Ligand SMILES: Nc1nc2c(ncn2[C@@H]2O[C@H](COP(=O)(O)OP(=O)(O)OP(=O)(O)O)[C@@H](O)[C@H]2O)c(=O)[nH]1
């Protein structure tokens with residue numbers, strides 16, 4: 001019983017697999033039929049259910065959480081819905097919860113599936129929720145009694161808990177052995193089981209911590225990772241198809257021998273598509289690293305595109321250089337020829353010049369001499 005003036009509220013949130021007895025346990029805690037109990041193992045659509053009651057001198061508030069199906073079957077959309085439903089339940093108690101009651105059906109073997117459910121819940125609520133806030137509520141207590149009757153001497157629930165090995169023992173250790181056996185179909189046991197439960201809650205309450213909406217918000221990264229991981233097969237398929245298109249594009253560009261304007265445009269478009277896919281992957285991955293491998297593939301495609309473009313550019317530069325060299329060579333040859341011609345012409349020019357001079361000299365000296373000689377010969381004949 002709470003002392004006068006102290007906070008006598010107890011706020012509890014029920015979580016666990018569908019059909020394991022969350023609503024029944026909630027009704028047992030509140031001492032009335034506050035929640036709908038269903039024989040259908042498929043969980044109905046979730047409507048937040050909240051119940052209040054004064055129990056053992058305390059104001060007890062219970063929120064019935066959504067039932068978790070087989071987490072191995074859960075796919076992206078279902079996980080997203082579960083996250084929303086849990087969030088809806090969490091906000092029903094703005095001050096936060098003193099404990100999260102993880103309801104497990106006694107006698108159900110703690111298989112990989114059960115373990116998967118705990119991991120799933122850790123992703124939803126944050127990795128420390130079992131350690132800090134979890135109380136294990138084992139329903140169908142009468143099954144424990146039936147098993148116990150076969151033992152000689154019979155053992156207590158605590159003894160049974162201590163005997164457990166493997167994954168369930170790890171779970172007990174993780175939540176500091178906070179566990180209670182519930183008989184939801186046995187009115188007589190309800191008072192005792194409630195006292196045990198409230199005693200454990202008081203132990204948690206004394207630490208002055210609550211599982212709040214802020215804690216749930218803090219766990220958002222884990223939930224996002226969960227959604228991305230659940231969506232991963234579908235996302236991978238979609239992204240892989242886009243990667244295949246990029247690889248085809250790159251392969252066809254590899255066949256091109258020249259980086260002409262059309263080829264360059266195709267290269268630029270391919271690079272743009274690859275960059276867009278890189279951004280898309282980052283957005284879908286939400287920083288979880290689940291799609292990192294695909295991101296690496298796209299990065300290496302971009303590197304490939306760049307290096308192939310560089311090779312083609314270098315080829316283009318080389319042939320351009322060669323073309324320029326050829327031009328220079330041709331120019332040089334042309335100039336040389338021109339010079340030779342000029343020289344030849346010049347040489348021919350000098351020859352003509354000398355001949356002209358010679359002719360001129362000849363005509364200047366030889367002609368008067370011949371004239372003179374002719375005159376002399378004529379004179380000589382006349383004589
Ligand atoms: N015998 C017995 N039956 C129980 C006990 N607890 C729950 N049940 C039965 O188990 C079935 C499922 O119980 P619910 O309380 O509806 O389970 P739940 O976890 O709320 O299921 P969902 O709302 O579908 O997620 C119902 O038929 C209950 O009567 C128990 O301690 N003993």
Ligand SMILES: [Mg+2]
Nearest residue numbers: 022023036037
């Ligand atoms: Mg229910």
